[in-house]
Every structure is written in structure tokens, then in C-alpha cells.
Amino acid sequence: MYGFNVERINLKDEDGVKEVRGFLQSFQLLLDDNVDYTIVIRQNGEIKATCSKSKNVFKCFAVSDDLRGTGVSAILMGAVADKLFEEGTYHSFIFTKVENIDIFTSLGYKLIHKIEKVALLESGIYDISQYLKRLQLEYNIDGATMKSAIVMNCNPFTLGHRYLIEEAARQSTEVLVFIVEEDKSSFPFIHRYNMVKEGVSHLNNVRVIKGGEYIISEATFPTYFLRRKDEILKAYTTLDASVFGRYFCKTLNITKRFIGEEPYCEVTNAYNDALKEVLPTYGVEVIEVKRRALMGEVISASKVRKLIVEGKIGDIKHIVPSSTWEFLNTKIGKEIMGRIKFSHAPH
Known part of the structure; x- marks a missing residue:
């Protein structure tokens, strides 16, 4: 429908990582040093959305305002989930801002707990x-x-x-x-x-x-x-x-x-x-x-x-x-x- 292409970032490429960090900074987010997989979606060469993981934890998720409601969140999550399946992992967590809870529950994630700024959700073959x-x-x-x-x-x-x-x-x-x-x-x-x-x-x-x-x-x-x-x-x-x-x-x-x-x-x-x-x-x-x-x-x-x-x-x-x-x-x-x-x- 929107023709989005998912691109994997080489985490050993300093320029690519720097670009992701710059995009995340516009959302007051940081790219964790321990991420082992990062993907982005671009429009006209610019990063418009990204998601990473560390082991079985989704993190560093951000989507530009002009792409909200286009299904890009599901595309990102699906791509990272596919990577987990490749690795033989069938249970995952998401740490996110409280305001993102609805996005992830709509994608099948279950809320474990939330506090003032942080929410922890999970999905997979078992729950807590x-x-x-x-x-x-x-x-x-x-x-x-x-x-x-x-x-x-x-x-x-x-x-x-x-x-x-x-x-x-x-x-x-x-x-x-x-x-x-x-x-x-x-x-x-x-x-x-x-x-x-x-x-x-x-x-x-x-x-x-x-x-x-x-x-x-x-x-x-x-x-x-x-x-x-x-x-x-x-x-x-x-x-x-x-x-x-x-x-x-x-x-x-x-x-x-x-x-x-x-x-x-x-x-x-x-x-x-x-x-x-x-x-x-x-x-x-x-x-x-x-x-x-x-x-x-x-x-x-x-x-x-x-x-x-x-x-x-x-x-x-x-x-x-x-x-x-x-x-x-x-x-x-x-x-x-x-x-x-x-x-x-x-x-």
C-alpha cells in the first residue's frame, strides 16, 4: 500500500549508527549500546522509522509523525519478530514510553506493568x-x-x-x-x-x-x-x-x-x-x-x-x-x- 522497504543497519558502520542516533535524538531517545539488530524505514533517503532489539527485547522504537497510522509500526515489529524467529526465540519484551502502550497492545503485546514513564509488555508462547x-x-x-x-x-x-x-x-x-x-x-x-x-x-x-x-x-x-x-x-x-x-x-x-x-x-x-x-x-x-x-x-x-x-x-x-x-x-x-x-x- 505504502511501499515501505525495511533496511537493516550494519551496527559496525559508524555512519549508519550515527544516522540512527540522530533520528532517535529528535524523539528524546537513545540508541542502546547493547542492541544486536537495528532496522529502519526511509522515505526519500531519510530515516522515518526505526526499531532495534537486544536479545529478545524490542527497544529504540520511533516513527515520525507523518507515518503514524500507515501501518509502519506493524511492519517494523514484524521484521524484528522475524529475526527472533530465525534465532529460535518465541517470547519477547518491549520497554517503551507509557504513551506507546496502545500501539503495542494493538499488535498483540500484553502489558505486564507500567509506572510513571515506563511500560513493560510481552508477547510469545508464554506470559508471566x-x-x-x-x-x-x-x-x-x-x-x-x-x-x-x-x-x-x-x-x-x-x-x-x-x-x-x-x-x-x-x-x-x-x-x-x-x-x-x-x-x-x-x-x-x-x-x-x-x-x-x-x-x-x-x-x-x-x-x-x-x-x-x-x-x-x-x-x-x-x-x-x-x-x-x-x-x-x-x-x-x-x-x-x-x-x-x-x-x-x-x-x-x-x-x-x-x-x-x-x-x-x-x-x-x-x-x-x-x-x-x-x-x-x-x-x-x-x-x-x-x-x-x-x-x-x-x-x-x-x-x-x-x-x-x-x-x-x-x-x-x-x-x-x-x-x-x-x-x-x-x-x-x-x-x-x-x-x-x-x-x-x-x-
Whole structure:
């Protein structure tokens, strides 16, 4: 009808990327650094619409006013969806401005949650409610028992993490420990998960659970449409806390969320503040536990990584559980430590 042609942008082409960034800037949007696929629609050589994705998350979506109502949104979404199908992915998310909700619901997306500026939607072969039902079956979670929850990255698992879990176990009938599944950390998820699972096996009322796509997923960080860092952080932490309260706490009967005191990390501290603000509105008590210290210094995963960089491997043994220490001494553990030593990544 309108004869639109979809063009893929080579993300290694600086000029092409710069052109997309310029178009997005006119909408007060940013092009995320982590996008892996970007398409545009042009008229007379000028970009008039664009959409990108990062893994299974649609983002950086914009359509010029003169093309609204022409079906171009469906063309963009369909083209990116085709790419996901090629990759064998059949479930996707969209982070967008609240004013775009109607566009995406008309294309079959379902709203998960919205806050003041941010909306999270999904589409695919399952939704968050079905995911949680599957989680209950997989981990044999009884919906009748009141539970506590902890969300951890454990990069790697330390005595500080174990102390927090033990405190929650002491104060609770049952504790669900969700390990962040996003593989953006120095220690891959499967190893972090196993370190924790083995490290708390002595606690009969603790279940260690894979965090999945709905808890602290780096791929869904909405940097592309909020410019100021404090806005980005506030939006992400508030939305994550809201999804956890609205869906996880309600379905799994979680009445308490334990968090560790955070004196150093700005992001974790902001996340804790959001949990304290949001979760009580869902009837969930947030309990902050003072961090465990050794010789006056707080035990943290960042301290472990710092010791690795400094080559002080022997000092690590005093601040990690045996499950972590044993893993660090495996072939894979030594390879990971070798990469950390020469990496400048914060995680």
C-alpha cells in the first residue's frame, strides 16, 4: 500500500549508527549500546522509522509523525519478530514510553506493568503468569505457606551472601533465593547458581531458584529513552520491584523480602530504596540486614574480584564458603579468575 522497504543497519558502520542516533535524538531517545539488530524505514533517503532489539527485547522504537497510522509500526515489529524467529526465540519484551502502550497492545503485546514513564509488555508462547505456574511446579513451591525471598547475583558467592540467607532462614518458615540469571557477570550463571545451591544445602527451609527473565535482566534495562542517570536507575528499580511485588509475591505467597545493607554500590543502594518504597504497597515487609564484616571490612563479591586482580588468591579463602573456594580451584574457576585479572569490567 505504502511501499515501505525495511533496511537493516550494519551496527559496525559508524555512519549508519550515527544516522540512527540522530533520528532517535529528535524523539528524546537513545540508541542502546547493547542492541544486536537495528532496522529502519526511509522515505526519500531519510530515516522515518526505526526499531532495534537486544536479545529478545524490542527497544529504540520511533516513527515520525507523518507515518503514524500507515501501518509502519506493524511492519517494523514484524521484521524484528522475524529475526527472533530465525534465532529460535518465541517470547519477547518491549520497554517503551507509557504513551506507546496502545500501539503495542494493538499488535498483540500484553502489558505486564507500567509506572510513571515506563511500560513493560510481552508477547510469545508464554506470559508471566504461566511462567510463575511453571516455576511452582518445577520447584514444588506450595502457594499456601508464607515465604521470604532474596534476590542475589553472587559474583561470586561469599560468606556475606550466606550470612544474609542464614538470617532469612532463621526468621522464616521458607526462603526462596532467586539467583540473577542474566549472564553479564564475571562468573557465568550456572556456576553462580551451583555455588549458592551447594553452599546453602545445610539449610532445609531454603530453595535456590533460577531468576529467569522477569528479575533483574540486564537486557531489559531501559536506557534508550531516559537520559539522566538518576531517571534511568529510578525507572528500572521501581519497575523491577513492582513486577516482583505484583506477580512473584502474590503468586508465591512471599510476605518478606530480605536485602543486604549496601554502603558502597550506588545501583544496589538505589534498588534497595525502591524495594523499601514499592514492596510495602503489596503487603510485603522489607528487612534490611547489616552486612557481615571481617576485621572491620565488609565482605563483598567485589572484594573477592579485587583480590583476584591483585593476585591474593589465598586471602579469598577467608571470605567465601567452601563451595566457592572449591570452584575457584577447578580448571574452569582458574580460567575465570585469569580473565578477571586482566579485565576492567565492573562485574
